[in-house]
Amino acid sequence: MGMEHCAEWTQFVFGRTCTSPRFHALEGESDGRPADQIMTTAEEPWLRWETSELQRCPEFLREPSEEIIGQVTQQRLQKSGLLTATSGKLKATEFGGGLNNQVYALSIEYQELPYIMRVAKPVDPFYKTAAEVSTIAFIQQYTSIPVPSIIDFSTTTDNPIELEWILMQRMPGKGCEEYLYGMTFLDKLAVAETAKSFLQELSKFRFPAIGGIYTKHIIAGERNKRGPIKTFDIPGCENFCI
Numbered sequence: 001m002g003m004e005h006c007a008e009w010t011q012f013v014f015g016r017t018c019t020s021p022r023f024h025a026l027e028g029e030s031d032g033r034p035a036d037q038i039m040t041t042a043e044e045p046w047l048r049w050e051t052s053e054l055q056r057c058p059e060f061l062r063e064p065s066e067e068i069i070g071q072v073t074q075q076r077l078q079k080s081g082l083l084t085a086t087s088g089k090l091k092a093t094e095f096g097g098g099l100n101n102q103v104y105a106l107s108i109e110y111q112e113l114p115y116i117m118r119v120a121k122p123v124d125p126f127y128k129t130a131a132e133v134s135t136i137a138f139i140q141q142y143t144s145i146p147v148p149s150i151i152d153f154s155t156t157t158d159n160p161i162e163l164e165w166i167l168m169q170r171m172p173g174k175g176c177e178e179y180l181y182g183m184t185f186l187d188k189l190a191v192a193e194t195a196k197s198f199l200q201e202l203s204k205f206r207f208p209a210i211g212g213i214y215t216k217h218i219i220a221g222e223r224n225k226r227g228p229i230k231t232f233d234i235p236g237c238e239n240f241c242i
Contacts, residue, residue, distance in 0.1 A: 046062065047123070068160050070091050071160065143202070
């Protein structure tokens with residue numbers, strides 16, 4: 001199983017990555033926000049909504065600028081000490097994504113870098129990105145499940161990209177789907193056993209409410225901007241809340 005898919009799976013389990021209106025309504029009940037505030041954003045000009053019988057899917061009306069993404073990423077990697085000022089120009093190239101995110105591979109002079117930039121569609125301002133970053137921190141601190149390291153992030157659109165983003169480690173490996181049909185039964189059993197061990201680790205946690213996981217310092221910063229935010233402490237996890 002590719003490590004990047006392990007990370008996506010654990011974010012799905014803990015993070016706010018589903019766009020089902022009912023799922024969001026349930027989460028909204030725990031943090032005090034009506035569902036229409038969760039599904040509607042001030043950044044709507046970025047989006048159009050493709051509606052099917054099962055769900056509403058957000059699509060970009062205009063593509064984020066790869067040039068600007070490259071500039072921002074280069075600045076942040078240099079600030080983190082992961083690139084030098086004498087490095088060549090960094091290039092960002094779209095190579096994948098999910099329902100609510102677009103992912104960019106990063107390279108300098110055709111040399112691929114071990115990082116990715118994950119740009120969020122503005123479907124749940126602040127809360128989605130904050131929960132994803134916090135979820136990864138939570139899993140790193142309390143489990144042995146492999147997840148990528150976060151280098152930097154923005155939970156606001158007040159940046160040159162004009163969207164929220166996460167700059168993170170690119171995990172080694174490939175997706176399980178690239179190997180599945182060539183795997184032996186024992187190979188598939190080994191993958192299932194790995195997934196089982198992840199689930200066993202995750203099942204030890206008991207949460208006081210339905211919602212995203214957040215680090216308390218991220219929530220504290222947002223409270224300073226918008227006022228009270230209802231949260232629930234997670235027993236035994238002093239730096240995190242729901």
